[in-house]
Amino acid sequence: MNDFGRQWETVRADAVRVFDAVGRSGWYILGERVRRFEAALGAFWGLPEAVGVASGLDAIEIALRAAGLRPGDRVLTTPLSAFATTLAIVRAGGVPVFCDTDASGLIDLNEARSALRAMPGIRYFVPVHLYGFPIDARGIRSLIEEFDLRCIEDCAQSIGATEAGQATGLTGVAAATSFYPTKNLGAMGDGGAVLTADVGLAAQVRVLRDYGQSAKYRHSEIGWNSRLDEVHAALLEEVFWPRLAAWTERRGQIAARYLGRWQSERVRPVAAPDSCSSGWRPSWHLFPVRVAAEHKQSLIGWLRARGIFTGEHYPVLIPDQEAMRGVSSACFGPLENARGLATEELSLPIHPFMTDEEVDSVADHVARWRPE
Ligand SMILES: Cc1ncc(COP(=O)(O)O)c(C=O)c1O
Structure with a gap:
């Protein structure tokens, strides 16, 4: 990652x-x-x-x-x-x-x-x-x-x-x-x-x-x-400061490369928000994708076997964390979208030191994956 x-x-x-x-x-x-x-x-x-x-x-x-x-x-x-x-x-x-x-x-x-x-x-x-x-x-x-x-x-x-x-x-x-x-x-x-x-x-x-x-x-x-x-x-x-602009630029290039090369129907990049304007530029801290919850572990395992590490941001909603038991808090509604993302989201590697070949290899391995 x-x-x-x-x-x-x-x-x-x-x-x-x-x-x-x-x-x-x-x-x-x-x-x-x-x-x-x-x-x-x-x-x-x-x-x-x-x-x-x-x-x-x-x-x-x-x-x-x-x-x-x-x-x-x-x-x-x-x-x-x-x-x-x-x-x-x-x-x-x-x-x-x-x-x-x-x-x-x-x-x-x-x-x-x-x-x-x-x-x-x-x-x-x-x-x-x-x-x-x-x-x-x-x-x-x-x-x-x-x-x-x-x-x-x-x-x-x-x-x-x-x-x-x-x-x-x-x-x-x-x-x-x-x-x-x-x-x-x-x-x-x-x-x-x-x-x-x-x-x-x-x-x-x-x-x-x-x-x-x-x-x-x-x-x-x-x-x-x-x-x-x-x-x-x-x-x-x-x-780090003098390199931030170039590193941010590189993250953007990697995201664009992933998106341009995307082939998988089973795995989808997390969508940009509906409200986003034409000047919407993420920092691409993460590159989040979605996969059916029941197949997520299979995809994680498939990528790991090929030397590709992924992250989950975040698999357990904050109100469901053990530490929140007994803490005064409230939920407005069933939090359906957030629950969906918690079970389906996976973050692919995106960091400024990835080469184009590495990005392509991640995208290709994702495209080749089939749920077990
Ligand atoms: C969204 C968000 N908020 C807050 C934090 C907390 O930052 P730190 O780890 O520096 O305490 C993090 C980092 O882990 C984060 O990703």
């Missing part, structure tokens, strides 16, 4: 130089390198404030707290995502309310509207740009306006994606992203960031990430230890 060996060969000289520079600087946490990376990230995203934190999970959790979430507040979100999305809501004290996705795996904004009408008083919304597919920003905005929502967009998978010419994450009060190594902009360890146009919210995130410390040894909040390391910030800024 990824090839960190090839990645390391590509970045090695730069990474070693950066590591050496940080080592020699003698400053390892929340220093000049973090400030520089935050400035570059904000400028890229078109937002004045970017605040580095320790993970994507923390970015969502801290953003929710900084946005005013209080224990017991309900948060509308999707049942189909990394567990971290809901974990952040629960850890922040929120009560997740799950509503269905559309056939593309993105939260269904019509369902979201119905849920918000049926359950008045929900003030927080966490949509996820899943697979790197951008959600229709106008649709999110109209919900925010109609229901006066505080929206934190989960952009962990969507860095580099655009919709109607705009990056994801510009519609809500803040965006959260992750630098987990497999992400499109991945560090060599954990990291994340909160991005926002709200200077007050950014200031609050800065306080919360550092023990709730508003001035040295003055603690105004019960905060976190969620600081971005200098070495990760420096690697992100100097090693």
Whole structure:
């Protein structure tokens, strides 16, 4: 699914130089390198404030707290995502309310509207740009306006994606992203960031990430230890950042190659959302396909026997996870589309180091597969 060996060969000289520079600087946490990376990230995203934190999970959790979430507040979100999305809501004290996705795996904004009408008083919304597919920003905005929502967009998978010419994450009060190594902009360890146009919210995130410390040894909040390391910030800024555009471009080429060569009737790429505009450009964090649930294991096994590893994003809906037993939450409706994707979705390899021959070989093996 990824090839960190090839990645390391590509970045090695730069990474070693950066590591050496940080080592020699003698400053390892929340220093000049973090400030520089935050400035570059904000400028890229078109937002004045970017605040580095320790993970994507923390970015969502801290953003929710900084946005005013209080224990017991309900948060509308999707049942189909990394567990971290809901974990952040629960850890922040929120009560997740799950509503269905559309056939593309993105939260269904019509369902979201119905849920918000049926359950008045929900003030927080966490949509996820899943697979790197951008959600229709106008649709999110109209919900925010109609229901006066505080929206934190989960952009962990969507860095580099655009919709109607705009990056994801510009519609809500803040965006959260992750630098987990497999992400499109991945560090060599954990990291994340909160991005926002709200200077007050950014200031609050800065306080919360550092023990709730508003001035040295003055603690105004019960905060976190969620600081971005200098070495990760420096690697992100100097090693991975300059390659992101080319790597995103390559992911797009691979997706186009898969789609152009697609022959299988039994396995279908997950459809783009109906609402998508002509300027809809996924980051292609993943390349999700669908296969009949009863045959999924057969396809996984067939590909694995040919040296092709796949992923499942995500096979168990969040409200069905064991950890959610006894946790206060609610589902709006039977979540039919999300359940369908949970049983049928499979992610094919898509990473910038794949050669055209490898892409063709994956597509051809998928086409040759027959259910046992
Ligand atoms: C959609 C989504 N949200 C949140 C996260 C959490 O990010 P992290 O692993 O950096 O905590 C991830 C990554 O796993 C993710 O894919």
